[in-house]
Amino acid sequence: DGGITQSPKYLFRKEGQNVTLSCEQNLNHDAMYWYRQDPGQGLRLIYYSQIVNDFQKGDIAEGYSVSREKKESFPLTVTSAQKNPTAFYLCASSSGGQDNEQFFGPGTRLTVL
């Protein structure tokens, strides 16, 4: 079954702790993305990567970090510098090139206590 997975579904952390959200895809896609979604708001782009070992900041990168060491994996770290980290985080991937359709994972809901 091809798809994109995120784990865990729900995550709780204490304020001041770093936390890493997992995103894995077996679609052989070159590009991967991280979005943040707050209640009643649309998607805001945090980081994206078009190829292994390369990534770019999105609109709200401050307080977040990513790595892209493998094609299938794009983990997102929410650092203690992120002032308001409680949100729903969505990962997506696309093949790149002419067909830019994005496939989304099920999301991780992060709550910082």
Next chain:
Amino acid sequence: GEDVEQSLFLSVREGDSSVINCTYTDSSSTYLYWYKQEPGAGLQLLTYIFSNMDMKQDQRLTVLLNKKDKHLSLRIADTQTGDSAIYFCAEDSGNTPLVFGKGTRLSVIA
């Protein structure tokens, strides 16, 4: 820059048609997409239209594209309670990543 606008809320009665509208700014957009998000879930692609088309129909879904006005709409015929969700419009202007609207929350009243 690129921007995609949608109204935030739409409420319809079960069995009626729903029409969700979207405007975009980039005239070089190649594909335009409609995604659906159910509560607590990721986004699922519903349908898409290529920029050289005016209309695309897929079962209960009809997409209309007015390229001159940069206006896209999604019509859902015979709307059911299971259609209650947030619907996102997105444009592909050839630059990664897609540009998404803020989403339209569709509420279906039984």
